[in-house]
Amino acid sequence: MTGGPAASPEAEALHTLVLQSLEDDQAVETISIPLAGKTSIADYMVIASGRSSRQVSSMAVKLAEKVKAQVGRSPKIEGLPAADWVLIDAGDVIVHLFRPEVRSFYNLERMWAFGDESAATASPSNPPAPPPVA
Template identity: 70%
Template sequence: MADDPKEAGAPAVATVEELHRSVLQSLDDDQAVEVVSIPLAGKSSIADHMVIASGRSTRQVASMATKLADRLKKEFGKNVRVEGLPAADWVLIDADDVIVHLFRPEVRTFYNLERMWAFGDEPVKQAAGASPA
């Protein structure tokens, strides 16, 4: 509906790839470690990409999550859903077509989402520009 005031002045609708690139850039800017991106298009209806990254502390994880949510709102007008921010051991950011999991390293090792979502048909991709731990 064009007369909806929420739509007036809203940023243009982003493509999935623009959203994915913005997520990866934000994590790179905030020095996330072990950033991996798992393509889900055609394999799952929940999203097209799953991004998994670690922070060195709960404080860094919380900061990365907050900055990412703010960036997606500013750049794309997306009000993303954020879960787990108070404890910041594992924060989930649901940006519709891109799901982001931010972990403390110990928690990431315990849950091992990369292995669960790799589908066994291709290796998990290290995100471009991400530095291995």
């Protein structure tokens, strides 16, 4: 990892768990933004979309159960009843799950990329776009 402090092994394990859970639940456009050394709120922010409120809600509940099983404490969850935008605060990893229209409206990726869009990394199921051809 270049530029800035690395996340703790516990944060890395939690981050891996989050990404795997979202992939298992067929999240769309999952990205991860490393925050270590940029803010004290968390080491990673993960943003993903579900195709419907029902899928967003289901992904959030399953992720919270997996985090509790691994970490031993329940993450804080906001927005579950409407499931347009669900925030899961798992400590070292903060997860935002959106319906696509809500995600595009708030555009958190742009806000948290710290002026470096390449800081947001794509998941294996969402590879980055190829660079433009000159």
